[in-house]
Amino acid sequence: MTETIWLTTKLAAVTTVLLLLFGTPVAWWLARSKAWWKEVIGAVLSLPLVLPPTVLGFYLLIALAPDSPIGQLIQAVFGTTLPFTFEGLVVGSCIYSLPFVVQPVRNAFEAMGDRPMEVAATLRASPANAFFTVALPLARPGLITGAVLGFAHTVGEFGVVLMIGGNIPGETRVLSIAIYDHVEALEWGQAHLLSGGMIVFAFIVILIMMMADRQMRRRAQ
Amino acid sequence: MTSSSNQNTEFKARFRQTLGTFTLDVDTHLPAKGVTALFGPSGCGKTTFLRCLAGLEKAAEGSLTMGGKIWQDQSTFLPTHKRPIGYIFQEASLFPHLTVRDNLNYGMNRSKETVNEGNVEETANLLGLNKLLDRHPDYLSGGERQRVALGRALLTSPRILLMDEPLSALDQMAKEDIIPYLEELRRTLSIPIVFVSHDIREVERLADHMVLMDEGRITASGPLIEMLSNPALPFAQADQTASILEGSVVSYNQDEQLTEISVEGHPILVPGKIGETGESRRIRIAASDISLSREKPSETTILNVLPAVIQSVEALEAGRFNIFLGLGQENQCKVIARISSLSQKKFAFAPDQTVYLQIKGVSMIEKY
Numbered sequence: 001m002t003e004t005i006w007l008t009t010k011l012a013a014v015t016t017v018l019l020l021l022f023g024t025p026v027a028w029w030l031a032r033s034k035a036w037w038k039e040v041i042g043a044v045l046s047l048p049l050v051l052p053p054t055v056l057g058f059y060l061l062i063a064l065a066p067d068s069p070i071g072q073l074i075q076a077v078f079g080t081t082l083p084f085t086f087e088g089l090v091v092g093s094c095i096y097s098l099p100f101v102v103q104p105v106r107n108a109f110e111a112m113g114d115r116p117m118e119v120a121a122t123l124r125a126s127p128a129n130a131f132f133t134v135a136l137p138l139a140r141p142g143l144i145t146g147a148v149l150g151f152a153h154t155v156g157e158f159g160v161v162l163m164i165g166g167n168i169p170g171e172t173r174v175l176s177i178a179i180y181d182h183v184e185a186l187e188w189g190q191a192h193l194l195s196g197g198m199i200v201f202a203f204i205v206i207l208i209m210m211m212a213d214r215q216m217r218r219r220a221q
Numbered sequence: 222m223t224s225s226s227n228q229n230t231e232f233k234a235r236f237r238q239t240l241g242t243f244t245l246d247v248d249t250h251l252p253a254k255g256v257t258a259l260f261g262p263s264g265c266g267k268t269t270f271l272r273c274l275a276g277l278e279k280a281a282e283g284s285l286t287m288g289g290k291i292w293q294d295q296s297t298f299l300p301t302h303k304r305p306i307g308y309i310f311q312e313a314s315l316f317p318h319l320t321v322r323d324n325l326n327y328g329m330n331r332s333k334e335t336v337n338e339g340n341v342e343e344t345a346n347l348l349g350l351n352k353l354l355d356r357h358p359d360y361l362s363g364g365e366r367q368r369v370a371l372g373r374a375l376l377t378s379p380r381i382l383l384m385d386e387p388l389s390a391l392d393q394m395a396k397e398d399i400i401p402y403l404e405e406l407r408r409t410l411s412i413p414i415v416f417v418s419h420d421i422r423e424v425e426r427l428a429d430h431m432v433l434m435d436e437g438r439i440t441a442s443g444p445l446i447e448m449l450s451n452p453a454l455p456f457a458q459a460d461q462t463a464s465i466l467e468g469s470v471v472s473y474n475q476d477e478q479l480t481e482i483s484v485e486g487h488p489i490l491v492p493g494k495i496g497e498t499g500e501s502r503r504i505r506i507a508a509s510d511i512s513l514s515r516e517k518p519s520e521t522t523i524l525n526v527l528p529a530v531i532q533s534v535e536a537l538e539a540g541r542f543n544i545f546l547g548l549g550q551e552n553q554c555k556v557i558a559r560i561s562s563l564s565q566k567k568f569a570f571a572p573d574q575t576v577y578l579q580i581k582g583v584s585m586i587e588k589y
Contacts, residue, residue: 115310115312115314116314116316118277118301118310119308119310119314119316120302120327121276121277121300121301121302122275122277122301122302122306122307122308122328122374123302123327123328123331123373123374123377124302124303124328124331124332124333124377125302125327125328125331126302127300127302129331130302133327134316137316137318138316138317138318140318
């Protein structure tokens with residue numbers, strides 16, 4: 001059981017870190033670009049919000065399969081294939097949880113407006129420098145919300161994992177799969193323990209977010 | 222406080238930029254010294270013009286040189302962060318995640334100009350911010366925030382200071398709080414200041430030059446005092462029209478509590494103690510506070526009676542006349558008097574006549 005919890009935590013942590021690294025520039029571009037087609041990109045990136053996870057998992061499985069062009073490319077470069085591996089799960093989770101990170105960060109960047117970056121420019125800060133010293137600190141509430149949502153969402157993921165990860169202990173057997181397994185095997189005790197743990201976890205996540213939000217609001221006043 | 226530079230800092234600016242139905246089309250020189258006001262009704266393009274100077278807006282067509290250095294032409298566009306400017310926005314726009322001290326340091330640390338030790342303390346002192354240094358902007362009043370913004374801009378050692386309606390977001394009290402600091406800057410700062418305003422009282426108080434704008438174009442520009450008393454411009458016709466005179470403080474009479482200010486050799490007495498001997502001060506005389514007399518009035522309670530020569534007489538709507546007068550040896554100092562058409566009928570004032578101005582003492586000077 002600890003193996004499952006550790007694996008789930010590791011998956012969620014790696015996914016969250018990757019999404020913050022790559023999702024933040026994407027969110028910045030979505031918030032700042034004046035290109036008319038940015039909403040097309042925005043809509044594509046938001047698809048995981050509305051798609052059934054199994055649909056997403058199904059297409060990922062096909063796209064990453066060893067005989068697909070992408071699968072062959074990955075095999076040629078890394079000498080391995082992604083389906084039914086931890087790395088495959090990370091790729092799936094990143095796509096699945098992307099909108100949950102990008103959207104709050106984008107909102108934070110949009111709410112800030114152009115002014116702080118203009119002020120920074122008049123104070124001799126280059127755009128890159130202003131991004132790190134002004135835009136990111138001001139978007140902190142959005143970044144925290146995005147990180148928490150991305151992490152929690154990855155922990156709860158089931159459909160995508162089942163499709164591209166399967167159920168390999170220590171490799172792809174995450175919490176939600178384990179709970180399903182225990183129920184199938186009529187091991188109610190274990191299922192209770194994990195599910196109860198998830199309830200406590202979800203409660204703590206929401207509580208922390210609401211308290212952080214209140215803190216931010218109080219500071220803003 | 223700022224590095225005094227004698228380098229030429231004249232702006233040569235030409236911008237053409239269309240935004241929807243609005244077109245900014247300006248081509249002008251801005252003086253290298255003193256305070257220049259960009260004045261006009263809202264929507265006339267004055268803020269867009271200022272933003273073009275700062276590089277915050279990139280005019281489709283334009284050229285800009287500052288002190289001989291090209292900031293913009295067909296192939297060049299110097300980005301804002303490489304321009305040695307100080308910029309004050311309408312709202313103070315302090316960084317809310319930084320303390321006052323870190324806000325002040327932000328631009329200074331990034332500026333290439335060499336800065337003296339203790340500069341932050343000095344600027345904070347000058348702007349009355351020493352007690353606020355460790356506070357967050359959320360806990361400052363509107364006037365305090367704008368003062369921090371001003372200090373923050375000055376600490377980058379700018380070659381020119383650009384201000385976009387720095388007072389308009391402030392209430393009257395906050396305005397009174399910050400105006401003395403701006404006046405102090407106007408007197409002590411060696412760099413040119415360009416500020417945008419739609420409030421003529423602000424302009425009268427702070428500006429040396431004025432650029433008048435309307436619908437994206439410059440309709441007139443020149444020294445403020447000449448512009449205000451120019452019969453061809455709308456200022457002279459306004460209800461509240463006034464003349465601004467520049468004079469130097471001569472002495473203060475403790476017993477009568479009057480300060481004597483010399484304007485073109487004429488003594489003018491002003492209530493209260495104003496400035497120190499030798500300092501230059503600006504006097505505002507409302508056109509309706511002046512009455513005219515053919516003879517030198519011998520018995521009058523009015524303290525300030527000056528001889529002047531009529532330059533021109535102009536009829537206004539609603540039965541009133543503007544009399545444009547020249548003071549001083551060459552009549553170079555212009556004053557407007559507003560009289561009724563009945564008085565004009567009775568006295569038939571005409572150019573080149575010498576008359577005596579009686580200025581009602583009480584309402585004649587702006588607190589400086």
